[in-house]
Amino acid sequence: GQSLEQPSEVTAVEGAIVQINCTYQTSGFYGLSWYQQHDGGAPTFLSYNALDGLEETGRFSSFLSRSDSYGYLLLQELQMKDSASYFCAVRAPLKGSARQLTFGSGTQLTVLP
């Protein structure tokens, strides 16, 4: 099966940098995704890493180390609107050849003024 661990809560101030870590255990691994979900809303895709290294998309970056079964999401120049839950999700086989997402429990980020 698959299991993922990420911190339940992180707090930072506006303009700061915050890193949300994710460690995973899977039987088979194809990649690590990150999703953002505002309270009561739909999750939205942020990034995907299939290979080791850093992927940058604007203020957000995501890192993967497959040998360490570890990844992180880095948020720079934090804004109040970044207050949300952030989920890591591994793409791994579930049934036969299907490659599906298994989500972590989420990290609630609170950005303070």
Added chain:
Amino acid sequence: DGGITQSPKYLFRKEGQNVTLSCEQNLNHDAMYWYRQDPGQGLRLIYYSQIVNDFQKGDIAEGYSVSREKKESFPLTVTSAQKNPTAFYLCASSIGGTDSYNEQFFGPGTRLTVL
């Protein structure tokens, strides 16, 4: 505008009743998914469908049923056999295919409460 719609937004059900949650997409995606989210928790996969007329159980399929008669539609029925159905239900879709990554697009969700 392309997207995924779910209805209703809020749903109340009496114990012992079956209820069907709607999910429609006009993104021309082959794959569709149903997830359940409980307070403070991540998303858990209930059922998924990679193509019309085919679907597979996810991690927590017991007490749920689905159909995929049309590409655009993937309704979820919460049956009376589901012991703790109160939750936030999210539908998602992706282009599909097992050999390449496709991000999943989510609908706005249906919040089901059992009275």
